[in-house]
Amino acid sequence: MTCADVERLADAFADAELPAPTMLAVARHAAGCSTCDESVRRLQALQESVAQAVRAETDALDLSGVWPAVAAAADRVDARRSWSRRARALPAALAGALAVAAAAVFWMQGVRPAVESGPAVVVSRTLPNQAYIDRLAGKDLRLRREPRSGTTIIWVNATAGDLGR
């Protein structure tokens, strides 16, 4: 182990990141070489100074507000998750209801293609399927026809249990 070796290994030695035999070899060299001993000590003094300075500064920080802020953020995350779980759970039940409602709409369009623009208040018409639409409307059903595309959008606000009935 030469002075040049120690110089090269000094950081890893100070960090105890060398294999045990190399640690020992550096220590032995430094014990008998004042230059290398001084070099290693200066490195360790720097480490101590940085650690203590930053720790003292951090100890002065008031962290009492951290958890309340994190808890509030966690609440928002949970709320989003719960919403998206419900949104994922709904389609299966909703699909059946939408299919029925869409079939009703197409049937109505075939009979009377005059559902033209603006919110189509289907339930106000006197049509053969009135009773059926009314039953769906009772579960808070809304229809809206997109004039340009001709798409009919149906909102159904109902739980899976209700739709299953």
Next chain:
Amino acid sequence: MPSEGLRAVPSSDWELVRRAREGDRDAFRELVERYQRRVASLALGMLRSREDALDVVQETFAKAYQHLDRFKGDSGFYTWLYRIAFNLCIDQQRREGKLADLRPPHDETGSMEPPPTVDGPPPDEPFQRVRSAEIGQRLEQAMRELTPDHRAVILLREVQGLSYEEISRVLECPKGTVMSRLHYARRQLQSRLRELL
């Protein structure tokens, strides 16, 4: 009594993470309280502003909560946290357009205080030196002049006590890069503190 001994053992990070994933908010709170000061010291060391550092601490844990299922447990929980915090610090500096971060200190931040004697090593420690406010101030300035990558490697090693391997995971760079950055950063600091240390 063995049962009392077992009860006294604090839950492992992994156990707390597992419980937090199952919706145990107290478990997550324990993780926050366990690591908030360490994350704060990294953020404060990186950003040199108490206000920004506190923002980063809160955001780090909020992100950790949100992405808890991404923590695989193949490295320490704190390593994972530090990676989130480090990236947030870089984002913060980028947002403020000061990646070089040579801004003057905030009044509220002040300069690094001299180390408290109560927490220092006992007087017979071989490396115990007389430390003055001047060392603190010079160190503060010297840290400021390091690039964020060099500052991070110093903070993670000297303050957090991470191994080279852990630092390489936090900074997502090879271990050799960690070693060369550490060597360079220390020589920079030493050259600024030449007569003092």
